[in-house]
Amino acid sequence: MIAEHFGPTLQGEGPSIGQPALFIRLSRCNLSCTWCDTPYTWDTARFDLRQQSERVLVTNLVSWALDHPVTLIVVTGGEPLLQQRHLAALAEPLLQAGRRMEIETNGTVAPDPALLMDGLRFNVSPKLANSGLPANLRIKAAVLETLSAAGQAVFKFVARDMADLDEIAELAERFAMKQVWVMPEGVTTERVLGHAQLLAEAVISRGWSLSLRLHVLLWGDERGR
Template identity: 55%
Template sequence: MTAPGPIGLEPAHKEGESTLIVAERFGVEIPTFQGEGPSCGHPALFIRLSRCNLTCTKCDSKESWDWSQFDPRKESTKQSVAELLDWASSSPVELVVITGGEPLIQQAKLLPLVRGLITAGKRVEFETNGTIAPVPELVADGVRFNVSPKLASFGVREDKSIVPAALETFVASERARFKFVASTMADLDRIAELADAHRLAPVWVMPEGTTPEVLIATTRVLADAVAARHWHFTTRLHVLAFADIRGR
């Protein structure tokens, strides 16, 4: 397997070969879990794609898009679909999480990767902010979308982060779960408004927090109200288990 290199120094790829801009990939060399949502606790491989169409101030993966703080030449590599398939196929882990950034920015080039993963016996979960509708070819057996619309409290304008037409496509796909980051009761009220307005279901709530102490405290603030609304509740396992370090 060819090791990836920085953009501008990446290995030569065959003419016409599909490549993706990747922030990081992990889970083969050091095993890890899906840390959030419906598959929380499942062994998983991660392909984190670079670039995002939002600029959330509370984002925990700014290295994938915030070039005021990070150097894209150091934080991004171009990797071919063949390289990524070779890497994922080297592990017996079934679940491959494609995240970002916003992975659907590159969805045209993702099609051969997803097809190859499914052919190899993997299942795929996309972590997406829900602003870009998936193309029909991506809505396939073995694919699920964990859609995480961002509230204004996450540090982004909702006229950019809430895209009704895209949410409608995810709902119609019947392959989406809707996961919201929340820290206050006001956040839960806003989630209810959005869920009612756009028929979002099932709803998962994830407490905000990048340390175990904050995560536990926020969990206790929200838990009773989430249970009363009959929503699902998820933790952030990577924060509890690995102290939120990159690559875990």
């Protein structure tokens, strides 16, 4: 089930920020973060998910992606690994055609070994206490250990303040996270930049990377961008 697919646009977050990309957004999520900017993928209290999603054949998504010259395909959600039995079939023909794929995941669902293929990267975004969720729901040690050890993951965290950075540091050390990106929370330019300015010097001092939310700065909270 997908919520939408769109592009070409720009990857707005993480190591590929600013690069042309196609997006495939899968429906459903196993978490419910208070600041989530895609509640239409999971929040049944506010949305009719039957109207917000549709079944699309994997072969149709492959054809759609290959019709564009864009080489980066981002699979996001929701939580994509809830539907991972379909992702290998999506990834294989795209990677064979010279495309790259990034899967955005919250780090609570272990990837199938079949997904650990060359050319595919996991952008893992473990949720902090600022998500409003208890630690036992948002931090799954075995999953984070697997993703960290696989060598195909970068870790990006939504942060608001210095306490969030301390929490990130504990997780980075505990799970041997080699690539850490901090992303300021917000769905408006003012909020994103405000948090970024607050956190930037501390992020630099810790040796991490800072990722703005480029799509928010360019298009606000507009869906499909």
